[in-house]
Amino acid sequence: MSKQAIIGQEANGAANLASAFPRYEQTFPTLTAPEIARMRRFGEERNYKHGEALFETGKVGPGLFVVLSGHVAISERDGLGRVTPIIDQGPGQFLAEIGQLSERPALVDGHAEGDVTTLLLPPAKLRALMVAEADLGERIMRALILRRVNLIRGGAGGPVLIGPGTSAGVIRLQGFLSRNGYPHHLLCPHVDADAADVIARYSPLPEELPLVVVPDGTVLRNPRESELARAIGMVRAVAKDKVYDVAVVGSGPAGLSTAVYATSEGLSVAVCDTRAFGGQAGASARIENYLGFPTGISGHALMARAFNQAQKFGADIMIPVEVRSLDCSRADGVFGLTLENGDVVRARAIVIASGARYRRPQIERLAEYEGRGVWYWASPIEASLCTRQEVVLVGGGNSAGQAAVFLSGHASKVQMVIRGGGLGASMSRYLIERIEASSNIELIFNAEVIGLDGAKEASLECVRWRSRLSPEEMRFNARNLFLFVGADPATNWLEGCGVKVDRAGFVITGVSNGASSPASALETSVPGVFAVGDVRSGSVKRVGGAIGEGAQVVAALHGYLNDSARPSL
Known part of the structure; x- marks a missing residue:
């Protein structure tokens, strides 16, 4: 082959990679010799023979590899045995994605092509590098995030969901994986032969779908x-002998803010959440009044940045785990969070950031259609079900306004049902103006949804409503109903631990707890237990306020932990 042909082939290969991976140079940067030299004190050399695996899909990855010599082939392998080449990495390039910050299973395979020499940085050393070498750490962090984004777009390395895309089970699991930033892909047995083969082999009952x-x-x-x-290794076993400085319950804006500020100041932190990071903020289609984002940002994108930031500083994030109770007896000097599987997370201080659960209004047959036409958030998954359809949305707050604007870009019409007579007292002005300017959002004031109709065990077909000024019942022919009618505090797990709550169940803070020093504004009736964000009585119920309280509570945590460490006189 001529030199010109080789050059042309290499140029075509580079062009193909650039088109396959947006921002290729940032996603797969090549480190310089001085940069690799700076990394050596954080790692150790490892050698691999031709064909040997550096990491494998589904198995916990050992950390970040820097290729010193040789090449490593990266490929996708799913549970159906299908293997797809992704990219080849050579000298000066590094192998990892965001999961390697916290000892999570690898999402792709990496095999040596010929003899390979690498520099391996285990997760703890990788996090130390990012803190100690800020400019280099920034480049690596950006690459790790972009690689996860590309894996999510391609569905590489995650579970395969097999079933109809409109089924309740598929939507539920897609929502769970998407909100946790976990790659996956969906195969419909009606159009994919491999999926049809799996269905035929396992013969699932309708209620057993998806596989x-x-x-x-x-x-x-x-x-x-x-x-x-x-099954996919998202949850790790709790270290029974470990005592954290702080355990945070909830990974919404307040919980993640606490984790970021506490870990960046040297505290060891565990974060527990029952479903996904981000809380209600993570389900917001667009937040436009948060400081520093003049063009707006989706709630999920904002919370994903905070989630990655907390991992960068070393927070142990446990999702999904349900906290069943808090033991405040401190028999051994620490608090205990009992999880649903019986494991106990032990910590010297507790931060309650469990937020609030979506409120389920009194609507006839509501439970019957949850997940089959009734939704409590509006993500791209739900929006895809509403294309060119009329939908009904209930609520008059900011979350409802953001969802209405977002859905108006997909649905033919959004019927917005508001219990009150206006929006001025409950919604930000910029959202009101945007809703009023939208040609396919109709505002229906002084009204309420009273019931739902449709065939038994099928999807929603009709939404029944009436005006609060008239007894006449009316109907919308709609297959999707979105509910944004407030939330109730998630505080049931606090029963019996001595933490005081108000009549509505929100946690009371800033009251005297019998300690020698005045109580912190964020400390509860139990010394060493603090509350931040929406779960706290009197909080402003805004993303910015929750993040501010998460930062503020760290100073109070330092004060409490320092006092508790002093010997009594």
Whole structure:
């Protein structure tokens, strides 16, 4: 082959990579010799023979590899045994994605092409590098995030969901994986031969769909989120002998803010959440009044940045785990959070950031259609079900306004049902103006939804409503109803631990707790237990306020932990 042909082939290869991976140079940067030299004190050399695996899909990855010599082939392998080449990495390039910050299973395979020499940085050393070498750490962090984004777009490395895209089980699991930033892909048995073969082999009952094939080939039948999380390695076992400085319950804006500020100041932090990071803010289609984002940002994107930031500083984030109770007896000098599986997370201080659960109004047959036409958030998954359809949305707050604007770009019409007589007292002005300017959002004031109709065990077909000024019942022919009618505090797990709550169940803070020093504004009736964000009585119920309280509570945590460490006189 001529030199010109080789050059042309290499140029075509580079062009193909650039088109396959947006922002290719940032996603797969090549480190310089001085940069690699700076990294050496954080790692150790490892050698691999031709064909040997550096990491494998579904198995916990050892950390970040820097290729010193040779090449490594990166490929996708799903639970159906299908292997797809992704990219070849050579000298000066590094192998990892965001999961390697916290000892999570690899999402792709990496095999040596010829003899390979690498520099391996385990997760703890990788996090130390990012803090100590800020400019280099910034480049690596950006690449790790972009690689995860590309994996999500391609569905590489995650579980395979097999079933109709409109089924309640598929939508539920897609929502769970998407909100946790976990790659996956969906195969419909009506159009994909491999999916049809799996369906024929396992003969699932209708209620057992979707089938989920995890990377090791295990097939799950319509699993619960916690079952799927265990199967793909999202949840790690709790270290029984570890005592954290702080355990945070909830990974919404307040919880993640606490984790970021506390870990960046040297505290060891565990964060527990029952479903996904981001809380209600993570489900917001667009936030436009948060400081520093003049063009707006989706709630999920904002919370994903905070989630990655907390991992960068070393927070142990446990999702999904349900906290069942808080033991405040401190028999051994620490608090205990008992999880649903019986494990106990032990910590010297507790931050309650469990937020609030979406309120379920008194609507006839509501429970029957949850997940089959009734939704409590509006993500791209739900929006795709509403294309060119009329939808009904209930609520008059900012979350409702953001959802209405977002859905108006997909639905033919959004019927917005508001219990009150206006929006001025409950919604930001910029959202009101945007709604009023939209040609396909209709505002219906002084009204309420009273019932739902449709065939039994089928999708929603009709929404019944009436004006609060008239007894006459009216109907919308709609297959999707979105509810944004407030939330109730998630505080049931606090029963019996001595933490005081108000009549509505929100946690009371800033009251005297019998300690020798005045109580912090964020400390509860139990010394060493603090509350931040929406779960706290009197909080402003805004993303900015929650993030501010998460930062503010760290100073109070330092004060409490320092006092508790002093010997009594």
